[in-house]
Amino acid sequence: MTIIKDQIKNNSNTLLKTMCALVCLFLGSFISYSQNKPKITADIDTTTIRIGEQIKYTILVDADSTAQVIFPEDQTFSPLEMVEALEIDTTKYKDRITLQRAYALTQFDSGAYTIPRQRIDVNGQAFFTDSLRVNVGTVKVDTFAQKMYDIKPLIEVQKPSTFPWLLVSIIVVSLLLVVFLIYWFILRKKPLTEQEKIALLPPYDRALIELKKLENSKYIIQDEYKEYYSELTTIVRSYLEEDVKISALESTTDQLISKLEMLKDAGQLKLDNDTISQFKRVLQTADLVKFAKKKPETSIAEQDRMAIAQIVEKTHEALPEPTEEELLKNEEYLEEQARKKEKKKWIIAIATFVGALLIATGVLVKVYGFKTVKDTALGHPVKELLESDWVQSSYGYPPIHIETPKVLVRQTVDLPEEAKTVIKELQLFTYNSNNTLFAVSVSSSTFANPETDPDFNQVAEQVLQKLEASGAKNITTKQEEFTTFISESKGLKIYGSGKFKTPKSDELVNGEYALICFGGKGFQQQILITYLADDIYAKEIAERIFNSIEVKEDKTE
Known part of the structure; x- marks a missing residue:
């Protein structure tokens, strides 16, 4: 009998322990769930306001620190109007986080209004606050203390455009500035400088002007004979290359004299032997000055310059008069050169403008995207x-x-x-x-x-x-x-x-x-x-x- 009582007692103890374990497990799960479940409350600072006054509506969320919480953003408080949504205030404690966000609400009509339940998403699950009642009272106006005025007429307000007018205006002004710069520096016919005017003269006139400038130079005074003779020979060689049509700049002294003698013997250049000999002597003196560093007398340098001037004059006189056909070809050549120059100007101008336009378009595409720019420009x-x-x-x-x-x-x-x-x-x-x-x-x-x-x-x-x-x-x-x-x-x-x-x-x-x-x-x-x-x-x-x-x-x- 005692054994049976002990067995019953043991079974009772085992059952009791099992029940206690199940209760603890249930309570632990419930407590854990209660701790993890977010707590959401909403409150207002006052339930009665006057027309136009603001209510502070506050939403408080207590959740797990890892929770993703999304508060209301738009006009979800109708019939009340949201004036401002303040920044979210965050407080952390251990594994919990408290988020608080306040909204400024108002209403411009008197009456009793209900702020609807607000939806808060926590980890993708929707939770809703309780609705709240608000009374909006009228503002008493003392008509004897202040004047009454007529109602002002309605004013039409233009809808703000989403088109980026400011950026486009800046780009258009920039393009117009580019067009102006293109005209001013490329397309505009600028007044010729003194050097450009000289460059447009015939070879004979240009050679005489350059010889005159050499006469007034300070090369001889400063004992710069090498520079003096280099410029002297360059003037006469350039003239011969342009007017006589021989390769004078790249020829040696002997080669150049040989070419002149061949033209003389062929009857194409009516120069006497003394002129050619005198020209050869000046060229040889110039070679000695440039390569052997010889320093001639000042009077000889002056005589050589005058001799070159006489050679240019005699060569010009010895040239046969150009035929009408040659003059026409020369005129056509000059016109063709002018056309090429003008064409080059327009190519540079167009390329510059297109480049600026592409840069402007690239900026718009970068900021607003290709499709938006295309649809705005072409219409959609x-x-x-x-x-x-x-x-x-x-x-x-x-x-x-x-x-x-x-x-x-x-x-x-x-x-x-x-x-x-x-x-x-x-x-x-x-x-x-x-x-x-x-x-x-x-x-x-x-x-x-x-x-x-x-x-x-x-x-x-x-x-x-x-x-x-x-x-x-x-x-x-x-x-x-x-x-x-x-x-x-x-x-x-x-x-x-x-x-x-x-x-x-x-x-x-x-x-x-x-x-x-x-x-x-x-x-x-x-x-x-x-x-x-x-x-x-x-x-x-x-x-x-x-x-x-x-x-x-x-x-x-």
């Missing part, structure tokens, strides 16, 4: 829609509040007889681009039976059938829940891609579509958007339209 119909003045309106009943680039136009819909037994009324509003695949349609319908629930899958099937009937092929379908941005109304988003026909062509192009469905007892609502798959502007428009959607969740006004 959907980009123009994105940058136009958008319209915010309500369509159909129950109403769909939506913002679109253009006003949606009401369409007449003829329902088949069999459909009239199900649908009491169908209202359709559309916008279709004439140039691209971009289109928006909004429809709202009520059922004949007020208790009928909407069938979103059937709606999606009907829409896809209409797309296929219009020529679309290879349509893919995906589904996900859709929540409106402000009121958080729930709906279904059906989207995908396929091959679609554009308005002005039967050719199939890659496109995308998105169908948003809402509904309730006795009614349903749809928003359908189609656009080209690679159209970044259409995707931005679609995203903006989706964020603006608001619907009534019942048929009551």
Whole structure:
């Protein structure tokens, strides 16, 4: 009997220990979960304000230090307006982190308002704050203490453009400056310098002027005979090369004299022997000065210069008069040279301008991207829609509040007889681009039976059938829940891609579509958007339209 009691006692102890272990394990898991689960609170500094005053709305998040937290960013506090979102204040303690962010809110109409629940994402999971009530009171005005004035008329405010006008203006001004510099330094006919004027003279006149300048030089005074004779021989050799048409600059003294004698013997140059001998003597003296460093008398240097001047004159007189044909060829040659020079100027000017234009275009492409620059310069119909003045309106009943680039136009819909037994009324509003695949349609319908629930899958099937009937092929379908941005109304988003026909062509192009469905007892609502798959502007428009959607969740006004 004692053995049995001991056994029962042991079993009881074992069971008790097991229960304690399970309880500890459960409590440990619960405590661990409670510690890891983020704590989110929201508070306001006051519940009563006057019109135009601001409320400080604070969101406090206590989470794990590794958590990724996303706070509200846009106007999600409607009907109150967010004035400012302050920086996030972060506090860390061990493995926990506390994030605090404050928002300045206001309202300019009196009444009682509810700040809607705000969504905070922690590691991709959505958490919501509690809604808060705020009373906005009017400001009492003493009409006897101050004057009353008439209401000022409305002032039209131009919508700020997204086009980079400042950068483009700077680039345009820079290009105009480049054009001016091109004109001033390249294309403009500048006044000739003294040297350029001398260079345009005939060889004979130019040689005499250069000999006169040599006479007034200081070479002899400074005993620079080598430079003196070098310039003296260069003047006469250049003249002979240009006027007599012989290679004088590269010839030695003996070679040059031989060439002159050959021309004399051939009757092409009527020079006497004394002139040629005198020329040979001057050249030999110049060779001795330049290569043997001989220093002649000053009087001899002067005589040699005068002798060269006489040689130039006699050579010029000895040359036969040019024929009319030679003069014409020379004139044509000069005109051709002038044309080449002018052409060279224009080539340099155009190349400079094109280079500056390419640099400016490169800067724009670097800052804004090639596609944006191309579409801005050449125009893009959907980009123009994105940058136009958008319209915010309500369509159909129950109403769909939506913002679109253009006003949606009401369409007449003829329902088949069999459909009239199900649908009491169908209202359709559309916008279709004439140039691209971009289109928006909004429809709202009520059922004949007020208790009928909407069938979103059937709606999606009907829409896809209409797309296929219009020529679309290879349509893919995906589904996900859709929540409106402000009121958080729930709906279904059906989207995908396929091959679609554009308005002005039967050719199939890659496109995308998105169908948003809402509904309730006795009614349903749809928003359908189609656009080209690679159209970044259409995707931005679609995203903006989706964020603006608001619907009534019942048929009551």
